[in-house]
Amino acid sequence: MIFSTLERILTHISFSVVSIGITIYLITFLVDEIIGLYASSERGMTATAFCLTGLLITRWVYSRHFPLSDLYESLIFLSWSFSIIHKIFDFKNNQNHLSAITAPSAFFTQGFATSGFLTKMHQSRILVPALQVQWLMMHVSMMVLGYAALLCGSLLSTALLVITFRKVIGLFLKRKNFVNVNGSFCFSEIQYMNEKKNVFLNSFSARNYYRSQVIQQLDRWSYRIISLGFIFLTTGILSGAVWANEAWGSYWNWDPKETWAFITWTIFGIYLHTRTNTKWEGVNSAIVASMGFFIIWICYFGVNLLGIGLHSYGSFN
Amino acid sequence: MGTLKPPTLPTRTHILKAPLLHSTFNPQLHTLFNRCITLSSTISCKLRTSQDVKKKKDNVSKKIVFSDSSPPSLKNDEVSGEVESKSGVIGLVKRLPRRVLAALSNLPLAIGEMAAIAALMALGTAIEQGEAPDFYFQKYPEDNPVFGFFTWRWILTLGFDHMFSSPIFLGLLVMMGLSLMACTYTTQIPLVKVARRWSFLHSAEAIRKQEFSDTLPRASIQDLGVILMGAGYEVFLKGPSLYAFKGLVGRFAPIGVHLAMLLIMAGGTLSATGSFRGSVTVPQGLNFVVGDVLGPNGFLSTSTDAFSTEVHVNKFYMDYYDSGEVKQFHSDLSLFDIGGKEVMRKTISVNDPLRYGGITIYQTDWSFSALQVLKNDEGPFNLAMAPLKVNGDKKLFGTFLPLGDVNSPNVKGISMLARDLQSIVIYDQEGKFTGVRRPNSKLPIDIDGTKIVIVDAIGSTGLDLKTDPGVPIVYAGFGALMLTTCISFLSHTQIWALQDGTSVIIGGKTNRAKAEFPDDMNRLLDRVPELVESSLSKQSDGISG
Numbered sequence: 001m002i003f004s005t006l007e008r009i010l011t012h013i014s015f016s017v018v019s020i021g022i023t024i025y026l027i028t029f030l031v032d033e034i035i036g037l038y039a040s041s042e043r044g045m046t047a048t049a050f051c052l053t054g055l056l057i058t059r060w061v062y063s064r065h066f067p068l069s070d071l072y073e074s075l076i077f078l079s080w081s082f083s084i085i086h087k088i089f090d091f092k093n094n095q096n097h098l099s100a101i102t103a104p105s106a107f108f109t110q111g112f113a114t115s116g117f118l119t120k121m122h123q124s125r126i127l128v129p130a131l132q133v134q135w136l137m138m139h140v141s142m143m144v145l146g147y148a149a150l151l152c153g154s155l156l157s158t159a160l161l162v163i164t165f166r167k168v169i170g171l172f173l174k175r176k177n178f179v180n181v182n183g184s185f186c187f188s189e190i191q192y193m194n195e196k197k198n199v200f201l202n203s204f205s206a207r208n209y210y211r212s213q214v215i216q217q218l219d220r221w222s223y224r225i226i227s228l229g230f231i232f233l234t235t236g237i238l239s240g241a242v243w244a245n246e247a248w249g250s251y252w253n254w255d256p257k258e259t260w261a262f263i264t265w266t267i268f269g270i271y272l273h274t275r276t277n278t279k280w281e282g283v284n285s286a287i288v289a290s291m292g293f294f295i296i297w298i299c300y301f302g303v304n305l306l307g308i309g310l311h312s313y314g315s316f317n
Numbered sequence: 318m319g320t321l322k323p324p325t326l327p328t329r330t331h332i333l334k335a336p337l338l339h340s341t342f343n344p345q346l347h348t349l350f351n352r353c354i355t356l357s358s359t360i361s362c363k364l365r366t367s368q369d370v371k372k373k374k375d376n377v378s379k380k381i382v383f384s385d386s387s388p389p390s391l392k393n394d395e396v397s398g399e400v401e402s403k404s405g406v407i408g409l410v411k412r413l414p415r416r417v418l419a420a421l422s423n424l425p426l427a428i429g430e431m432a433a434i435a436a437l438m439a440l441g442t443a444i445e446q447g448e449a450p451d452f453y454f455q456k457y458p459e460d461n462p463v464f465g466f467f468t469w470r471w472i473l474t475l476g477f478d479h480m481f482s483s484p485i486f487l488g489l490l491v492m493m494g495l496s497l498m499a500c501t502y503t504t505q506i507p508l509v510k511v512a513r514r515w516s517f518l519h520s521a522e523a524i525r526k527q528e529f530s531d532t533l534p535r536a537s538i539q540d541l542g543v544i545l546m547g548a549g550y551e552v553f554l555k556g557p558s559l560y561a562f563k564g565l566v567g568r569f570a571p572i573g574v575h576l577a578m579l580l581i582m583a584g585g586t587l588s589a590t591g592s593f594r595g596s597v598t599v600p601q602g603l604n605f606v607v608g609d610v611l612g613p614n615g616f617l618s619t620s621t622d623a624f625s626t627e628v629h630v631n632k633f634y635m636d637y638y639d640s641g642e643v644k645q646f647h648s649d650l651s652l653f654d655i656g657g658k659e660v661m662r663k664t665i666s667v668n669d670p671l672r673y674g675g676i677t678i679y680q681t682d683w684s685f686s687a688l689q690v691l692k693n694d695e696g697p698f699n700l701a702m703a704p705l706k707v708n709g710d711k712k713l714f715g716t717f718l719p720l721g722d723v724n725s726p727n728v729k730g731i732s733m734l735a736r737d738l739q740s741i742v743i744y745d746q747e748g749k750f751t752g753v754r755r756p757n758s759k760l761p762i763d764i765d766g767t768k769i770v771i772v773d774a775i776g777s778t779g780l781d782l783k784t785d786p787g788v789p790i791v792y793a794g795f796g797a798l799m800l801t802t803c804i805s806f807l808s809h810t811q812i813w814a815l816q817d818g819t820s821v822i823i824g825g826k827t828n829r830a831k832a833e834f835p836d837d838m839n840r841l842l843d844r845v846p847e848l849v850e851s852s853l854s855k856q857s858d859g860i861s862g
Contacts, residue, residue, distance in 0.1 A: 129644065129667040130668065132645065132667075132668065133668040224829070228806065231802050234799060238798065245788065246669075247667055247668045248679070249594075249681065250785075251791060254441070254480075254481045256442045259441065260439075266435040269431060270428050270431050273424060274428065277424055303442075
């Protein structure tokens with residue numbers, strides 16, 4: 001009883017802290033860069049990470065098994081993974097774009113997990129015989145960590161695509177405007193216009209430079225974090241295979257969840273291969289990674305939604 | 318020439334490269350690069366622009382810098398995908414394997430194969446697998462095709478009803494394997510050979526061209542070397558030049574990943590062609606011979622002596638939670654060899670199989686075999702239990718004990734139902750609920766004068782048996798894959814530096830950790846001590862003198 005109360009308290013604290021943190025993020029992003037506010041939102045993320053850790057430990061203690069046996073728990077774990085990734089990269093260097101991805105991701109997964117949609121799953125349940133083994137800890141935690149890292153990386157790639165395309169659109173629009181404006185002014189004002197144009201072009205190229213810097217940063221960070229996620233995913237799939245050989249009698253069963261995990265692995269394998277060709281870095285690899293984003297969600301949710309196959313533990317019922 | 322250089326020295330020096338002088342008077346360089354017979358030396362001198370003139374005197378000491386002709390030409394040694402076409406049939410035949418290799422190691426092809434495999438797998442989860450043809454006739458009718466064209470004809474012709482063993486899918490996997498081999502042979506191994514060949518860079522220009530470059534105005538290259546060594550770099554120092562690298566193993570690792578994949582594929586093939594499988598449901602107390610259950614999977618499956626082993630199910634039981642749900646299944650098995658000697662005894666459960674002589678026995682299922690009852694203290698009778706409804710994991714078994722005249726057309730009796738081996742629900746002749754009894758509770762239940770005692774519930778264990786010669790190979794592949802994937806995360810970093818008077822020019826590049834690299838480098842360079850004047854003059858003496 002005390003445990004469930006504690007759990008509820010921790011859930012609410014972490015959720016509200018995260019939502020406050022997001023609001024602060026948005027304010028600093030949209031209105032102005034206020035350093036004090038930014039620091040407080042960082043503190044909020046730390047608090048969230050601690051709350052989620054506490055939540056998971058509480059659940060672990062009172063259900064006496066590693067809290068990764070159903071969808072609700074894995075969502076909490078995913079949210080925890082996001083906050084941990086956030087903290088690690090925040091610790092490593094202060095200025096990066098990853099925090100803009102991880103914080104909202106943690107918020108949304110946490111929000112989804114605690115929303116009314118999944119309320120009846122909050123009760124921790126007993127484990128079916130096949131799950132009562134240490135492999136559960138290894139396999140599922142690695143998979144969810146992998147999902148978290150890959151989601152971050154593919155979101156960074158999506159951000160890269162958005163920025164690139166906005167650049168193209170923006171360039172197009174500005175040229176058009178410029179021609180129009182230029183045509184409408186009379187001849188005597190050309191001198192003045194030329195001056196203006198110079199100023200405009202200067203500021204524009206500076207912005208372009210900044211943009212390309214951002215794109216390069218996004219590209220590199222998404223590569224790095226996807227590589228990390230790929231390691232987790234590989235470990236998760238392989239440990240799952242070894243476990244399956246112990247429990248189900250075969251290391252590979254072409255179960256839907258397995259197959260989709262393998263598809264995810266293949267897609268990110270393709271991503272890593274596109275990186276070996278310098279011509280394809282940037283936009284092309286970002287497209288692959290963005291596809292990977294959807295495939296992870298199919299793997300994580302879609303298969304459970306259908307509730308088919310041997311991985312039916314995490315389904316919606 | 319121990320004069321101090323003014324700190325306002327421009328970081329950019331203009332270097333004239335003139336490969337005019339063929340010098341042979343630098344023995345050190347010759348031992349290092351013995352493949353270059355004539356070193357083309359470069360005379361680097363500063364272009365005298367108006368603001369540079371005043372510093373002219375200071376730069377005399379390093380006016381002539383001998384350097385290797387160019388930054389290491391990595392590209393030369395790479396086996397390029399293109400093969401020059403040579404006339405002549407013999408040449409063509411000779412070149413054919415290389416041509417095939419080149420085609421297979423083509424990166425777009427490999428990516429296409431991976432994408433195709435992924436797409437087929439997705440399709441394989443979307444289409445129901447292993448159903449009878451009738452199912453597909455109904456689900457994908459010709460008059461109402463999915464997406465306007467996809468009908469059962471496609472599925473059955475292409476073998477998509479058994480996707481993961483269909484010729485198309487397996488063919489793609491084989492292609493993938495060939496591509497892996499070709500790519501490892503033609504691209505990866507030469508790349509490593511190139512990466513291992515390390516060299517000093519002797520021109521400031523070449524160093525500045527690297528992805529990261531910086532100039533420390535008052536520093537010594539020895540200090541830099543020590544700091545790099547502390548950061549885990551292999552450092553080579555020769556005169557004014559420094560070369561350092563880290564994480565070379567990260568260059569090897571992708572080869573390992575590919576080889577591990579090949580190992581897994583080989584193991585998987587062996588599993589698919591050389592294994593035996595079978596499953597059996599055995600009531601407690603009975604036995605079976607392993608060889609009778611196992612059926613060969615492929616043409617490489619060969620039986621062993623262990624197949625004559627007889628398995629006796631000593632006991633089958635379940636553990637329950639307090640809430641009554643099943644916690645674990647256990648089967649106590651004894652193995653007897655052909656002479657009737659017990660060779661092994663183990664209690665298996667889910668996640669804890671028995672292994673003997675290459676045979677693995679898994680606990681996978683269970684069933685209710687029989688109910689032992691006493692009727693009016695007669696018996697015990699064994700009543701066979703029949704599965705009534707199998708709805709997901711919820712099992713229901715039932716049996717019927719006739720009362721009165723068994724030969725009459727509408728015989729009546731007692732029905733007994735059970736979900737597990739724990740409790741039996743008993744209904745009377747009219748179908749009314751009478752009570753619940755646990756086996757071996759010895760508590761009788763009275764139904765219209767008939768006294769029933771449930772003595773025991775006999776379960777039967779569902780076992781899966783297999784032999785799989787591919788498992789050791791696959792596991793080796795798994796281990797290798799895990800290790801090499803982790804190592805692949807390491808980034809191969811190379812750093813060059815050159816002592817240029819009192820300043821040190823540093824350049825570096827890395828192949829994976831490009832995002833962190835500038836920060837890491839700056840952090841390292843911050844730790845390089847700045848030389849104070851007294852030691853500075855000594856330092857410059859040492860360099861120029």
